[in-house]
Amino acid sequence: MAPKKQESNSQQREASGRRERAHRILDAAAALILRWGYDKTNVEDIARQAGVGKGTIYLHWKTREELFRALIKREQLAMAADFKQRISEDPAGATLHTMYKHYVSVLMKRPLLKALILRDTDVLGKFAHSEHSSAAFIERVAGFKIYLEFLREHGLVRTDLSMREQVYMLSAIVMGSYLIAPWMPDELTLTDEELADLVADTVQRSLESGRSASADELQVISHTFLEQLNRGIALYEAQFQHDLDS
Amino acid sequence: MAPKKQESNSQQREASGRRERAHRILDAAAALILRWGYDKTNVEDIARQAGVGKGTIYLHWKTREELFRALIKREQLAMAADFKQRISEDPAGATLHTMYKHYVSVLMKRPLLKALILRDTDVLGKFAHSEHSSAAFIERVAGFKIYLEFLREHGLVRTDLSMREQVYMLSAIVMGSYLIAPWMPDELTLTDEELADLVADTVQRSLESGRSASADELQVISHTFLEQLNRGIALYEAQFQHDLDS
DNA sequence: CACGTGACCAAATTTCTAAACTGGTCATAA
DNA sequence: TTATGACCAGTTTAGAAATTTGGTCACGTG
Numbered sequence A, B: 001m002a003p004k005k006q007e008s009n010s011q012q013r014e015a016s017g018r019r020e021r022a023h024r025i026l027d028a029a030a031a032l033i034l035r036w037g038y039d040k041t042n043v044e045d046i047a048r049q050a051g052v053g054k055g056t057i058y059l060h061w062k063t064r065e066e067l068f069r070a071l072i073k074r075e076q077l078a079m080a081a082d083f084k085q086r087i088s089e090d091p092a093g094a095t096l097h098t099m100y101k102h103y104v105s106v107l108m109k110r111p112l113l114k115a116l117i118l119r120d121t122d123v124l125g126k127f128a129h130s131e132h133s134s135a136a137f138i139e140r141v142a143g144f145k146i147y148l149e150f151l152r153e154h155g156l157v158r159t160d161l162s163m164r165e166q167v168y169m170l171s172a173i174v175m176g177s178y179l180i181a182p183w184m185p186d187e188l189t190l191t192d193e194e195l196a197d198l199v200a201d202t203v204q205r206s207l208e209s210g211r212s213a214s215a216d217e218l219q220v221i222s223h224t225f226l227e228q229l230n231r232g233i234a235l236y237e238a239q240f241q242h243d244l245d246s
Numbered sequence C: 001c002a003c004g005t006g007a008c009c010a011a012a013t014t015t016c017t018a019a020a021c022t023g024g025t026c027a028t029a030a
Numbered sequence D: 001t002t003a004t005g006a007c008c009a010g011t012t013t014a015g016a017a018a019t020t021t022g023g024t025c026a027c028g029t030g
Helices: A006-036 A043-050 A053-060 A064-089 A094-109 A111-118 A131-155 A163-183 A191-205 A215-244 B005-036 B041-050 B054-060 B064-089 B094-108 B111-118 B131-152 B163-183 B194-206 B215-244
Strands: none
Touching: A006 A043, A006 A053, A006 A111, A006 B041, A043 A064, A043 A215, A064 A094, A064 A111, A064 A131, A064 A215, A094 A111, A094 A163, A094 A215, A111 A163, A111 B094, A131 A163, A131 A215, A163 A191, A163 B005, A163 B064, A163 B163, A163 B194, A191 B163, A191 B194, B005 B054, B005 B064, B005 B111, B005 B215, B041 B054, B041 B064, B064 B094, B064 B111, B064 B131, B064 B215, B094 B111, B094 B163, B094 B194, B111 B131, B111 B163, B131 B163, B131 B215, B163 B194
16 A cells, blocks of 8 residues: 555554544443443543543543443444354344344343343433433334344245334343343343343244245345445444544 | 121121221222322322221221232232133133233233333332332242143143243243333334234244144133132132231 | 221431532643 | 643532321220
């Protein structure tokens, strides 16, 4: 690659340094929020933990809440990458239940996102009750509908249920699985893997059509799905990177 | 029936009066709790609404919490009666999914129990966080396991899933259906009947075996189940009545 | 005498306010 | 030009004071 002129090089190095610093700040925020909860994590603590001055944080984000939104975004992107990886490696990755198996599995490893989805008030504090939380859920449901429509078109899921019913029950199964965990008596708890498999089995039986697609067909569908997912991730990523550079 | 002697008659009339008064107090408590929530419903208001003195309430129950427990018990008994009625009238009443259809349907009409199950903090306030709530859930799950075992023995539900997984997913489906309702965007909400049918469909597909029992077999199973249910209700009822008489 | 009642009290809850903290800014330093 | 922490207004917290409430019981009533 041709070398850029002096000024551009310098800007790039600086931009990269900024970016690294932004990540350091987000790391600090993540650690503190998981340890103390959102409400009790203040900007000064984050700055100290990240080894920067408080003012520096405001060079990256306009408000504390914006910083937290960036953290969530980063977490979602990391999770999406995990998810993409697994789907692309799984021959059955195009089926609804396989997607959910990986989704549950991958989400289990992200306590911050788990808390966000479950609106865990201990961790998220006021953030859980803010607009963002509901908006995120609605957005999630909307994204959902698009790929569900896609699977319906390919006959991989039942079409004798309305989209409304299907989205509702899909949400209910996944949310229900998470939500009841803390209420279950000890002898009825499941490991993360058991839960992922159980959700997958339930989704398959209750929402997929009987029809089993050929390996070729599955690959085509999986490919198209991953394309779509990639586009979404890229867009989100670009937006996130832009945010980081202020 | 032979007439009882004078004293007994008098005691009976009094007891019946007491019982009626107890119900009046519970009615008042139910109305106030639904209107203002548990925390903001005090004993004096209940007494006034029921048209009795405050001290009278303590002739029936030792504490405010005991009064509320009695109210819940009464509500559960009423719901159980509803449920029994529907199951006994439905030829498919012995199947798991039919039970759940009626269960959901019947529970929807009981806001107090709905709040208890959902631990709706607005209505239940501190009561939701008390021992009683968790205990009730665990008890519910335990009762569950008994009749699930029964259905497994008759091959009406899958046996290739462990009880643990089955109970977990059954709880997840039902709880999930209730819990997500308030988070759903408007265009995705379902009516109570739609939800009951959807839950039934999901339970059938994901937890029942393919095997369909004959009408005769179903009736036998249904009969046995109702016997068991009746015994449970009678026991609970006796206990409740005894409580009312102080 | 037996039952019902509301005044009464200790304990819990709410309200109020002074003190402490924190998100965000910006003059200053590097 | 970039980073910082002292600074300030607005918010949160602590805890004292005031109010409310669960539960008791001496008294009134039929």
